[in-house]
Amino acid sequence: SLLMKRKLFLYNFKNxxxxxxxxxxxxxxxxxxxxxxxxCSLDFGYLRNQMGCHVEVLFLRYIAAWDLDPGxxxxxxWFTSWSPCYDCxxxxxxxxxxxxxxxxxxxxxxxxxxxxxxxxxxGLRRLHRAGAQIAIMTFKDYFYCWNTFVENREQTxxxxxxxxxxxxxxxxKLRRILLPLYEVDDLRDAFKTLGL
Numbered sequence: 001s002l003l004m005k006r007k008l009f010l011y012n013f014k015n016x017x018x019x020x021x022x023x024x025x026x027x028x029x030x031x032x033x034x035x036x037x038x039x040c041s042l043d044f045g046y047l048r049n050q051m052g053c054h055v056e057v058l059f060l061r062y063i064a065a066w067d068l069d070p071g072x073x074x075x076x077x078w079f080t081s082w083s084p085c086y087d088c089x090x091x092x093x094x095x096x097x098x099x100x101x102x103x104x105x106x107x108x109x110x111x112x113x114x115x116x117x118x119x120x121x122x123g124l125r126r127l128h129r130a131g132a133q134i135a136i137m138t139f140k141d142y143f144y145c146w147n148t149f150v151e152n153r154e155q156t157x158x159x160x161x162x163x164x165x166x167x168x169x170x171x172x173k174l175r176r177i178l179l180p181l182y183e184v185d186d187l188r189d190a191f192k193t194l195g196l
Contacts, residue, residue: 002045003151004028012081013109013145015137015166024048025112026081027055028149031063034073042074046149055080056088060095074102079137079145083108083174089123093130105133107141111170111177121177128178136170139163 004026012026028046032039047055047062059078068074083106084092096104106127113120128134137145139159146157 004046004149006150006152006155009145009150010160013079013137013142014160015109015163015170017166017169019110022081024081025055027059028079028145029059030077030148032075032077034075039075044148054085054088056084056092060091064095068099068102070101072101074099075105076102077105077107079107079109079141079149081109082112083110083120083124083134084127085112086119086123089120089127092132093127096127096130096132103131103133105135107135107137108170108174109137111136111173124174124177134174134178136167136174138167138171 008026012022012024026046026048028044030044031042033042047058049055050058063076092104096102111120124134142159142163143157146152
């Protein structure tokens with residue numbers, strides 16, 4: 001099936017602050033071709049990690065096989081259960097540099113951090129500098145995913161307790177990661193000046 005089972009989606013995409021036991025990454029995607037003011041959907045679906053290969057790399061292999069027309073603009077949107085690890089962020093950043101006619105938006109349910117807690121933030125910053133738009137999923141994104149990628153049997157998406165609060169918390173964390181370091185220093189100076 002092209003659609004994900006409801007329990008699978010809810011378990012893997014829940015934006016818990018501590019998501020124990022959720023080791024797989026799921027990636028829902030939409031690929032569109034932009035023609036001036038209009039866009040045309042080319043494909044949508046979902047992938048998950050397979051045999052030691054991270055889902056982001058699987059998607060890059062999949063889209064590279066399309067032989068995209070360099071004269072046309074494409075927009076890819078990802079909804080991921082985890083943000084990319086450092087290595088995947090590097091692969092995606094390199095891919096984006098190779099395809100200047102392609103834009104990528106990533107909406108992540110949760111931020112991934114490995115043992116080396118400095119690597120992942122640096123990977124996200126490199127990905128951001130390569131042109132990827134990175135954000136945390138909000139209720140609106142979950143609602144869209146539920147209606148687009150999930151076998152929902154006509155049931156309306158109901159958010160869980162803490163969805164909004166966790167989304168706001170993770171968005172702030174992501175903003176601090178992506179904010180250029182000189183701006184962080186400027187803010188610290190401003191807070192000192194204000195006595196905060």
